[in-house]
Amino acid sequence: MFNAVVKRKLEAGGTVFGSFVKLDAPAIIELFGLAGFDFAIIDAEHGCHTHAGIENLIRTCELMGMSSVIRTPDAGEANILHVLDSGASGIQVPSLRSAAEVREVIRKAKYWPIGERGSARACRAAAYGTVPDYEQVANRDTLVSVHVENKEMVEDIHALCEVEELDVLFIGPGDLSASLGHPGNAAHPDVVAAIDRVIQVAAGRKHIGTVVANPAQLESYVARGVHYIAWLSELGMLRAALNHAASNFKAYRGEAK
Template structure:
């Protein structure tokens, strides 16, 4: 039986998350108290060190926020200590083949579902009793997320979603747009058509499709199509927009005061 974030995914609850590129436990707490359901801490495009990551995962756990960590398969040696530190799951970027998908699952699950190494750590509350039962509980709770970010992955979407143990297929429209020859044009008809095809192929599996809506309209369209899991941008984008809006608010106020005076 699934538990934690994984259970919520398979129950098709509405889940809202955000990418976190900033190496800050305090920012993770801000995300938690802002009513997000999960955070994806990035290790693909960021330089977050392991001690800071450990503190970010701990900050998430302290606030009841599910912490996923994005780890390239090329850095798969990090998956074990990250899960031992208490992460709710792993996001694997740029997955293209069934072989890669199966390897991702193996890295995240204990025997017989995978080959994850045994250790008594935070994920077990540092308790060494009833380890066999606890291992099964961990297997039931760790969320395996695959990102499809190019045309090869998109072509194999149905097969990737059908791999036993894969919980979520997350779209990566930015890199997908580059793969399709229209870099950064995430609203391009070819990109949107490919995303729709991926979602359709995932729908026939046990996995869930997770969208990254670029606009409110995108979000509403995905909802009407039955999608319930979303990544609402990045910490960098949201913070920049909030800072700009704050400045603009006072600049406009100054203009109004000047006109009145």
């Protein structure tokens, strides 16, 4: 029952646009769909989500024609299995440190003969057992993205590009800056150099993703071949919109705008 909209667009050379979703609120997904986003990254690492809640957000993505990518809490087999059985379009796995760990993610996310994902045809993703060739469909269409958010992953970038069935290398500038000893300073030359290295090595070999916060970042990254774009999170956008609205009250409270 899952869709492969984002994976197909990337394979065709397109650029796809999404956002992190931290709230367990289907209406937020509907708003993203109405605004024209391609996918939502449902954040089970930092957001407040249950298995049942994630499944409902996946349903909402499908209704809006969007892909649902779940940022799992970690690379645990149960976490990967739950979201894929629920019908997620893909997974985005954080906190990895080597190509060897990424291969383990592939093993958990793909069925035989590629991997060893546990089979349960009565799951929602297989339309509760009504898709006879579901394992082959899932192997073909499930998107696998991993975070490149520490110096170890940057150092292993050539090996990462050799991992079969890995679709997206997602650069996390915030965590990467901390790993390189410059927490919160994504503009530090060491962090910029690490990001440049990932893009230079991976371009044309893997799809590359990252998070952006403004039009200048978006333009720069897309021009360099980054085509899987997360525009902030719904909380970041909501906070900015509320702050903008509240700024209109300041004159009536004796405050400067």
